[in-house]
Amino acid sequence: MTDDPVIRLRGATKRFRGASGVHTAVHDLTMDVRPGEFVAVVGPTGCGKSTTLSLVSGLEPASAGEVLVRGEPVRGIPAGVGYMFQQDAIQPWRSVLDNVAAGPRWRGTPKAQARELARGWVERVGLGGFEGYYPHQLSGGMRKRVALAQTLVNEPEILLMDEPFSALDVQTRGLMQDELLRLWAGSGAAVIFVTHDLEEAIALADRVVVMTAAPATVKASFDVPLARPRDVEEVRLTAEFLDIYREVWDSLREEVARSREQAVKAEGGRRVA
Numbered sequence: 001m002t003d004d005p006v007i008r009l010r011g012a013t014k015r016f017r018g019a020s021g022v023h024t025a026v027h028d029l030t031m032d033v034r035p036g037e038f039v040a041v042v043g044p045t046g047c048g049k050s051t052t053l054s055l056v057s058g059l060e061p062a063s064a065g066e067v068l069v070r071g072e073p074v075r076g077i078p079a080g081v082g083y084m085f086q087q088d089a090i091q092p093w094r095s096v097l098d099n100v101a102a103g104p105r106w107r108g109t110p111k112a113q114a115r116e117l118a119r120g121w122v123e124r125v126g127l128g129g130f131e132g133y134y135p136h137q138l139s140g141g142m143r144k145r146v147a148l149a150q151t152l153v154n155e156p157e158i159l160l161m162d163e164p165f166s167a168l169d170v171q172t173r174g175l176m177q178d179e180l181l182r183l184w185a186g187s188g189a190a191v192i193f194v195t196h197d198l199e200e201a202i203a204l205a206d207r208v209v210v211m212t213a214a215p216a217t218v219k220a221s222f223d224v225p226l227a228r229p230r231d232v233e234e235v236r237l238t239a240e241f242l243d244i245y246r247e248v249w250d251s252l253r254e255e256v257a258r259s260r261e262q263a264v265k266a267e268g269g270r271r272v273a
């Protein structure tokens with residue numbers, strides 16, 4: 001395995017043209033992610049975190065700068081990229097098994113083989129016995145497990161996750177975080193995990209990247225030298241965790257404050273107008 005970055009953003013900038021002119025969502029953003037590295041991205045609300053993921057996934061082209069996946073400029077959706085968003089992509093008319101088999105089927109795997117693969121992943125995410133259930137029969141946590149299996153069955157080399165667990169209750173979220181770490185540990189995938197939750201970021205990641213207030217650029221990057229395997233509930237209680245938390249929060253806090261100032265100014269501007 002080479003240590004060359006599998007994801008590389010170099011001075012990446014994204015501008016959107018809107019009714020009120022050009023809006024810069026991401027500005028001159030430079031960051032690398034190595035194979036098998038788990039990077040969490042935190043930043044103030046609306047700063048441009050999701051847009052950064054869209055650049056890597058090829059959903060949005062960069063307006064300037066470079067976005068490379070495996071050394072190749074991103075044009076369209078690169079192969080080997082898996083996504084997980086806050087809203088899952090589970091299809092209500094398909095059973096758990098067929099939802100998980102959908103990816104391999106779409107890539108041309110014969111039905112029986114795709115279902116066999118899916119069965120293994122349904123088992124691995126702890127849903128053995130629920131293969132024939134339909135999404136409306138599942139709890140929020142179980143749906144997330146289906147979404148995880150749906151993503152991981154494709155064996156992505158890169159996993160882009162945008163607040164995948166934020167809609168879950170705290171306990172279920174903890175369980176899913178552990179589940180994700182357990183499954184990711186065997187996968188070798190590089191992960192970019194966007195979250196508002198700094199505790200979640202530190203508990204999961206090898207590195208936490210702090211974004212500035214809008215437009216997003218990298219403010220700082222912090223290594224998380226906590227041993228693995230980690231139990232997310234346990235690790236949060238350690239002195240080491242709290243030290244890292246304080247350090248990262250010091251950096252993030254300033255950006256959250258700046259972002260609030262921006263929001264107040266924008267609101268004032270709207271009132272004046």
Ligand SMILES: Nc1ncnc2c1ncn2[C@@H]1O[C@H](COP(=O)(O)OP(=O)(O)OP(=O)(O)O)[C@@H](O)[C@H]1O
Pocket residue numbers: 016017018023024025043044045046047048049050051052
């Ligand atoms: N397709 C688009 N067209 C126009 N503007 C957009 C588009 N996508 C994002 N934006 C704007 O870019 C800015 C950054 O949005 P983005 O969703 O990347 O932020 P975020 O940090 O992920 O937000 P949050 O923390 O709320 O999830 C916002 O002002 C948003 O309105």
